[in-house]
Amino acid sequence: MNRSTNIAYLGVLIGVLLVSTSSAQEVTYAKHIRPIFVQHCVKCHGKKQRAELDLSTPTAILGGGESGQIVNAKKPKESLLYEVIHEGRMPPKGSKQLSAAQAKLIQRWVLSGAKFGTAGKKVVKRINQHDVLQILRLRCTVCHGRQEKAGGLDLRTKASILKGGKSGPAMVVGKPSDSLLLKRVHAGQMPPKSRLAAASVKPMEEPEIATVTKWIADGAYAAD
Numbered sequence: 239m240n241r242s243t244n245i246a247y248l249g250v251l252i253g254v255l256l257v258s259t260s261s262a263q264e265v266t267y268a269k270h271i272r273p274i275f276v277q278h279c280v281k282c283h284g285k286k287q288r289a290e291l292d293l294s295t296p297t298a299i300l301g302g303g304e305s306g307q308i309v310n311a312k313k314p315k316e317s318l319l320y321e322v323i324h325e326g327r328m329p330p331k332g333s334k335q336l337s338a339a340q341a342k343l344i345q346r347w348v349l350s351g352a353k354f355g356t357a358g359k360k361v362v363k364r365i366n367q368h369d370v371l372q373i374l375r376l377r378c379t380v381c382h383g384r385q386e387k388a389g390g391l392d393l394r395t396k397a398s399i400l401k402g403g404k405s406g407p408a409m410v411v412g413k414p415s416d417s418l419l420l421k422r423v424h425a426g427q428m429p430p431k432s433r434l435a436a437a438s439v440k441p442m443e444e445p446e447i448a449t450v451t452k453w454i455a456d457g458a459y460a461a462d
Contacts (some may be wrong), residue, residue: 265346266353267352267353268354270347274336274343274344276294279328282333289303291308297364302369304368314348317348364459365452365456365459367453367460371395373446373449373450374399376439377441378393380438380439381437382403387403389403409454411457420447423450
């Protein structure tokens, strides 16, 4: 080869290496993460929703589970998903384990912000039953849960909320203003003031009320 040919060949080679390096560094949900979840995770965290966690769609992933959100874009190393993969706690023993490369991909994806869409697209978190049930467990289920069902009302699941108690269904899907649950909250009757100290609970805060209201108004999405 002459000098000019060598230079041209070297330039092409460098370009190929740069493209390859860039591609190797980029971890995407669609190409890398979703196939891993399908192979290892959705059997337990799909329609079955063990721990109320669904990993089958971006919206469900953002919704989290009974332990709350599993990805934290602002503090990725504090993301529950990162922690359980990093510590080797998931998948659980007895299940098909992730390869070292797969575990590394998930960790890199979380650390890069756990992005789902392509450029110009944004996945918006939709309020789901898990967001609301966490609030109800904190504020209501001491009187309307496993140990006690005051008024025959159990607020631990969407189904039991719809079933309601002696006064009828606790919510009317799509109509928060007609939902008995919110009527009682706005009237200061839930939780009862007489039970606050004894039950060690506090009334819902405004952001919590807004979350429950929007959930009902938007159709009481179940994330399944």
